[in-house]
Amino acid sequence: MLNRKKHVEYWFVALLVIVTYIDVAFYWLDLPEPEFLLLAWSFVFYVLIIMWIEIDARGRENVYLPFEYGFLVYIFGLIYIPYYFIRTRKWHGISWLIGLVVLFYLSYILKLAIYYTGL
Helix, strand or coil: CCCHHHHHHHHHHHHHHHHHHHHHHHHHCCCCCCHHHHHHHHHHHHHHHHHHHHHHHHCCCCCCCCCCHHHHHHHCHHHHHHHHHHHHHCCHHHHHHHHHHHHHCHHHHHHHHHHHHCC
8 A cells, every 4th residue: 555655746747747737738729828727736736745745744754743744734833844844855856846837837847838839
């Protein structure tokens, strides 16, 4: 049976592929972008990253977990996400952050590729 961390990762990848496909397909077919979907995806992306950090932090001994850890991570997530990756993964944490930014903007990157290739 899969552990909870893997479940969050699989949901993250599945939703990323679905939202990116829908957004790029709408752009390619010259339909208006589904603004609600993109707004909801921004929120879901944030929540899934925070859920993954909460689960990942439980397995690490170098991360202090106060009682209200989950609440604090959701409130201060934009500050805590870079801190967590750099603290737990040292220099590899920077590549994780760059990867997260690329994943967040993947649909925009693909739309730029479609625009510049003339498809």
